[in-house]
Amino acid sequence: MTDSVKYLLDETRIPKHWYNLMADLPSPPPPVLHPGTLQPVGPDDLAPLFPMALIMQEVSTDREIEIPDPVRDVYRQWRPSPLYRARRLEKTLQTPARIYYKYEGVSPAGSHKPNTAVAQAFYNKEAGVQRISTETGAGQWGSSLAFAGALFGLEVQVFMVKVSYNQKPYRRALMETYGARCIASPSMETNFGRALLAKSPDNNGSLGIAISEAVEVAASREDTKYALGSVLNHVLLHQTVVGQEAMAQMEMANDFPDIIVGCTGGGSNFAGIAFPFLGAQLRGGQNVRIIAVEPAACPSLTRGRYAYDFGDTGHMTPLAKMHTLGSAFMPPGFHAGGLRYHGMAPLVSHIKELGLIEARAYHQVSCFEAGVLFARNEGIVPAPEANHAVKGAIDEALRCKESGTSKAILFNLCGHGHFDMQAYTDYFAGKLTDQQYDEKELAMALAGLPSVPETA
């Protein structure tokens, strides 16, 4: 018997299609609306922003969507990613639970984000696009799209939230190493950015502002399209390679997860691991408890309202029905930058409403505590975002210990923390605190939600 076990598929086992949960849902999610007409948006409304192939994926109800060969070829560099049994951690916790984790940090950018970045770059290239504009918070998404752009010969322009741009020069350096141009947002390159800076030159930016700038650039230039790293249906779709591989790997382990845990910001890594299992369940397969873990400082699923809202601060996007804290909500500063978003993927929100998943929120100090315990046992230092999933999995394992039940827990370790060591430094120095948002500000942001009649 060995201490740690890795389940590795050979590259012929890279999924040949993405799995589309839409095909198996008991009811479809509410439509995305045009903010002016409050009518459902059609493909043409989105054409200025996305290539048609991605728009068709956004609205598709086909169960399987074929992964193009050039995308699979790039996937082969790091896919199938390993699935591990955390035997050393189990031993340390003295739990009868069987803990498994899927590790997405093996990608060149160090997270799950390239799964969709490569696909999006491919479809844009196919459509003759020259340039992609996008936004990034902590930099995981921006560096992943920069990587994908380099491989497909696309220019990539990344609006990076100014506070991160200044505080995280290494993620920026990574984007530049891949050849992308990185711009501090708000910037002087867009009308929205200029207007904000005219009002307050010291504006430190937010993800919502950076989205507005990236969308504006794409909407106003023929040669440029926009790319988003989470939230949208097609982004979640591309991440389902994670869960499909995990299903095959759990089979190799002769096991099946009783519980699946993922962290949620926009929802894409969570969807990636959970949707293929959920789909199988909806088609009559084995039941699995699915738990979304979010930061208590930005708790859209546990404290947000399920309502129509904009995806950005500048209100340039369509309206999507989702769990939202309001597009004016400014989450306090905490280290899991990838989870600092006011909304939640409409598909994840929908299945939460359908009661198909659970959600819980943790503060960051306990998540780092879990992450350090994990690193000392399993050797991998998780990203701050992933620490939320680690914490969720450990809590479930400790519950198994209390009740004396041996459950299989699977979580998505969506990225490594090599670019986030300042957060660990702060944690060890005792400088990390649990940030809390202001309840009044949340109430105000929710009060500012757009008014959409129930019948829309």
Next chain:
Amino acid sequence: MTDSVKYLLDETRIPKHWYNLMADLPSPPPPVLHPGTLQPVGPDDLAPLFPMALIMQEVSTDREIEIPDPVRDVYRQWRPSPLYRARRLEKTLQTPARIYYKYEGVSPAGSHKPNTAVAQAFYNKEAGVQRISTETGAGQWGSSLAFAGALFGLEVQVFMVKVSYNQKPYRRALMETYGARCIASPSMETNFGRALLAKSPDNNGSLGIAISEAVEVAASREDTKYALGSVLNHVLLHQTVVGQEAMAQMEMANDFPDIIVGCTGGGSNFAGIAFPFLGAQLRGGQNVRIIAVEPAACPSLTRGRYAYDFGDTGHMTPLAKMHTLGSAFMPPGFHAGGLRYHGMAPLVSHIKELGLIEARAYHQVSCFEAGVLFARNEGIVPAPEANHAVKGAIDEALRCKESGTSKAILFNLCGHGHFDMQAYTDYFAGKLTDQQYDEKELAMALAGLPSVPETA
């Protein structure tokens, strides 16, 4: 046909033994000498510093040394590491050469160093050691031993060169995440450190000084042994898993390297990829050109003297015959911290003297240029050390283009650069310059070599 190809072995193919080049050498390397008596050191002389199992490996002439199961179990987390064909890079270079690289950045610490760290931690644990002291420059080795110590329940104490301690807080944070104690060297914890600080409180440290401090701690405490991350025979031995796997993977590719390239600081990653191929050649197998690439700012193999020298600044180590710039040599600051060492592994020096390998030196700017080209084509951002190997491989590929010959080039991509993005930032900002040492200082350092009679 696909753009990139990965050759992956399943975990049953993790080597079952380390390969010992000593068994196949036409002549043995000169013995290591006691600095007082100038007589060859015996196992007992080394016993205060190392567990006996490692000492026996240091002097062994057995061709194969079995890898203990608990070490292989830990290896399984990331081994066998992938071997890639760099098809996109080949295309960009328009070379008829076939470029392959073995990627060691998949380990939890991000480099090849855990291959020996895990083995050393295991043997120390077996011998009842409680604590390991070591030194680290840029932090690759320190974080690898910290990782290994965490898994085997050993305390790890790392003397980190002070300038790196202050400039590279993230490698330090990684060591602390694994539970190690990291101390800026020179420190007040050793006689040697205190003496240096009394003379010059602002001393920024060097690898040679940090080695002296770590050795002093180990030599003066019953419960503590010392560990070195390169140079020694047993360290190079542990790295041969790299080359053994690469041999099997080149076979999967139906190819065989005409040229092997590795970067050299102390020599361990180079030995890891090269020794198994060299051994096969010495036993009558196929010929392969082997090229060691070192930094022009610290060129022990190309500009050093082949002479007996100390491994450290404080002259606490035995004397080894090696290519050395003199233990008093202070290399200028450049970004490949892992290559900033005055000496070279005695085994690597010996085969250089035997004419079995070539050596060349590059300045850093051209190495970063090669690294960025590599990243934009292959997606992986190399560590500054590894950029030297990338540059060497690209130069050989361009030579193939000039001559119109299609050779197979294999290099060791010994680690990723995620902790070294400041270097890339400097490169893009045009702040990176080619550092050169002072010829007079080198002459003085060489003049200060210990005097050892030829007959010793």
